[in-house]
Amino acid sequence: MKAAGAAPAVVFLDLDGCLVDSTDPITGSLQHALEELGVTAPRREELVRFIGPPLAEAIGTLLAEAGEAVTDARVDAGIEAYRARYVEVALTATTVVPGVAAALARLVAVTRLVLVTSKPGRYAEPIVAKLGLDRWLEAVVAPSLDHRAEPKAVTLARALTTVAPDVHPAATVMVGDRSHDVLAGQACGTRTVGVTWGAGSRAELEEAGADRIVDTPAELVAALT
Numbered sequence: 001m002k003a004a005g006a007a008p009a010v011v012f013l014d015l016d017g018c019l020v021d022s023t024d025p026i027t028g029s030l031q032h033a034l035e036e037l038g039v040t041a042p043r044r045e046e047l048v049r050f051i052g053p054p055l056a057e058a059i060g061t062l063l064a065e066a067g068e069a070v071t072d073a074r075v076d077a078g079i080e081a082y083r084a085r086y087v088e089v090a091l092t093a094t095t096v097v098p099g100v101a102a103a104l105a106r107l108v109a110v111t112r113l114v115l116v117t118s119k120p121g122r123y124a125e126p127i128v129a130k131l132g133l134d135r136w137l138e139a140v141v142a143p144s145l146d147h148r149a150e151p152k153a154v155t156l157a158r159a160l161t162t163v164a165p166d167v168h169p170a171a172t173v174m175v176g177d178r179s180h181d182v183l184a185g186q187a188c189g190t191r192t193v194g195v196t197w198g199a200g201s202r203a204e205l206e207e208a209g210a211d212r213i214v215d216t217p218a219e220l221v222a223a224l225t
Contacts, residue, residue: 007110007225009167012141012159012190014176015117015124016051017198019100019133025093026051029086033059036081037074039066051199052178054118055079056149083123090123091130097197099217104136106221115140116159116174116184118152139163152184160188173224176200179208193223 016022023044030050031041039062041047050058059078063070107113113136117124121142128134141159143150160169174185177198182205185192194205194213205213214220 008173008191009171010112010114010164011107011224012114012116012156012172012174014052014178014181015115015119015128017177017200018175018195019097020094020127020131021097022090022094023048023051025086025089028089029082030058030062032085033078033082034062037063037078039063039068048199052118052180054149054151055082086123090127094127094131096131096133097217101132103217103221104133107224108136110225112138112164114138114159114163116156117142118150118155118180120145152180153187156184156188156190175220179204182208182210193220195220
């Protein structure tokens with residue numbers, strides 16, 4: 001992962017499942033959205049797999065699995081219902097993953113840290129500010145609210161061109177807990193590190209082809225410094 005002991009020029013970090021535990025607000029908001037659509041919602045533990053991917057993708061998949069028609073209007077209604085509930089609970093029910101704050105404090109001394117998330121910036125920015133994570137982050141790169149399902153690779157590519165235009169992608173690393181993060185890094189030419197403390201499994205990260213997989217924030221620091 002490391003080259004001659006050198007830290008990467010920029011580390012791109014996922015939010016949900018990587019830096020923060022947002023299991024309760026996300027799964028609860030998904031349940032609420034389905035109920036508003038007249039669909040019986042799965043139990044919260046069955047919805048953890050939807051932490052990470054774009055919201056429109058999650059709503060569409062859940063509608064299809066329930067045998068419901070998947071139309072733009074239905075997905076948009078689900079997104080609206082989800083956001084209405086999420087904005088009420090996100091700031092109080094999201095917590096920092098244990099060990100992450102210490103890891104960021106060590107990493108920021110040797111590299112640039114940039115948040116790259118599929119969560120709209122309108123929601124991501126207040127969360128990182130409320131939790132105090134913004135003190136270590138150079139920038140937050142995220143979709144706007146009007147992007148229904150921006151692929152993670154598109155968001156990461158925008159981060160590379162806007163935050164690090166003079167840095168070769170191979171000198172950067174994408175860190176995340178889901179295959180979406182790993183595949184985005186591969187598509188954009190970055191190195192990739194998968195973390196196992198989020199919603200994704202080690203098997204998922206291995207199948208996606210992560211360059212390195214770590215089990216704790218302390219191991220993440222060791223992999224990047």
